[in-house]
Amino acid sequence: MPMFSVKTKYAQPQDQQHQQTRQKGSRDCHDWLTLLISALVPLMIGIFTVVITIQQQSSADRQRQQEQQQADSLQKERILSSCLDDIAKLLLTKEVSTDNKTLLYIRTRTLSSLRKLDPERKYHLLLFLYESQLLQYDKTKRHDRLTLNLAGADLNYIYITKLKSFNNLSLPGVYLNNASFINCQLQHSRFADSAMNDIRFTNSFLLETRFSRCSLERADFRNTTLAQVSFKSAILRHADFTRAWTKGADFTNADLDGALITEQQLQEAGLLDNARLPNGSFAKIQEKNLVINGENFGCHTELPSSWSAKVDVIKAFQHYRSSLNCYFGIANLSSLDPISIAQSIALTDYSVLIDSGKAEYSFSGLFGGNAYAKITFFTSTAVKAGKNIMIGLDDRQNETEAILFQHKLGAIPLDTRQLVLIIYFEKIPEGKHDFAVFDNVQFSIKKKDMI
Ligand SMILES: *[C@@H]1O[C@H](CO)[C@@H](O)[C@H](O)[C@H]1NC(C)=O
């Protein structure tokens, strides 16, 4: 090894004269050199050994990795083929059209397999289920199989291209983040409630496909045909619609904040109410009354089905006779226990406006005697949101026979998805009257006027 010869060379006595004149200094120097070299050599041997070892180790690591990958791949192949065999046998022997237990088994089998597979094998499993007609939606029920529910399936990063027909695919509630459907046919397919961020539909043909409530952030719809496609309540922030054909698409309550979509594409789509536009402003907000049968209530001979009440209680109601406008109420309240009627109202079509913090409610009605109303807001998971709102109890107890217009405005709490409206006919302790009457109850949503 060269290191040893270096040491030998420097250890040889040098020129005598030189050595004598500068004897002391040279000896010091020589000692130091010897010391240094004798320290350096083992150090370099050490470094050399370490380098070699690392090299050997990394090549061993590589080999191990390769072996591991091969083993993984083999394992995944086994999982896939055993899953396919299993389901194929069931399909041959069982009448899947009438047997929900079989379908449930297939669902469980598929979901657990999908969790362990890579995107390519996920695709093979999906294709098998689709071609077995287990994942095809058909309103006309032309084929005999029930549709498999794969909600919760992990299909992230799946890559599908140039498949001639993937029409009528039914995949609601799945995970398709970073997936690709490039050059695909997806007519009449259904993806409602799915997580599909960063998905690509480039150059695909979609007709009447449903994306209701899907999360489609940064989705790629370049060159995609999107005729009659429903994006109702879908999140499309920063989605790319370059050269997409949006004829008849439904963007009601969609969030298009930051999306690449032209004025013309939006106009072609037509349905845009309650949507947030690419520049962050809102399209027209539907300011209609959301209470069903809130008006002319007393004109109905029975309690309208939009309202609920205990059946025996409703018999005690009478049309309030002192008015021509079909007010609804009770004349002899003192003889009755407190009673109420209720209606639950979905606000899902306003979710983008509500969550932007810009939604304002307008709640009004005509109330007389002992009638009053209460509203409670709820999130999608039925958790109470914000404070209750009461109307009907203010400044009218001293009026005789008066039916007064009552009105309140306020902010709708974030995450609100529904409300429950209850109208009470209840003897108010300080009230003078025995009657309770209401009419024309209205609840509507508008955008707050920002200053
Ligand atoms: C199977 O489930 C579907 C949907 O849940 C239901 O409509 C159908 O009646 C069930 N069929 C049987 C045989 O249980």
Ligand SMILES: *[C@@H]1O[C@H](CO)[C@@H](O)[C@H](O)[C@H]1NC(C)=O
């Ligand atoms: C696909 O769905 C559409 C609309 O529901 C239906 O008219 C059509 O027959 C279906 N096609 C197939 C192949 O099931």
Ligand SMILES: *[C@@H]1O[C@H](CO)[C@@H](O)[C@H](O)[C@H]1NC(C)=O
């Ligand atoms: C999609 O993939 C990109 C790159 O791998 C990653 O940065 C991004 O977070 C992924 N998106 C989702 C929704 O998983």
Ligand SMILES: *[C@@H]1O[C@H](CO)[C@@H](O)[C@H](O)[C@H]1NC(C)=O
């Ligand atoms: C869209 O179509 C145009 C013209 O047919 C083509 O030049 C372009 O590359 C396509 N874009 C994508 C993203 O495929």
Ligand SMILES: *[C@@H]1O[C@H](CO)[C@@H](O)[C@H](O)[C@H]1NC(C)=O
């Ligand atoms: C936002 O975009 C819409 C539709 O493109 C347009 O009508 C509106 O004027 C824009 N608003 C602002 C503040 O730029």
Ligand SMILES: *[C@@H]1O[C@H](CO)[C@@H](O)[C@H](O)[C@H]1NC(C)=O
């Ligand atoms: C209310 O009760 C009183 C006394 O019980 C009765 O005379 C009256 O007719 C009742 N009114 C109605 C509208 O039923």
Ligand SMILES: *[C@@H]1O[C@H](CO)[C@@H](O)[C@H](O)[C@H]1NC(C)=O
């Ligand atoms: C109702 O009348 C009582 C007594 O006449 C009075 O004390 C009370 O302030 C009145 N309430 C309203 C809301 O006008």
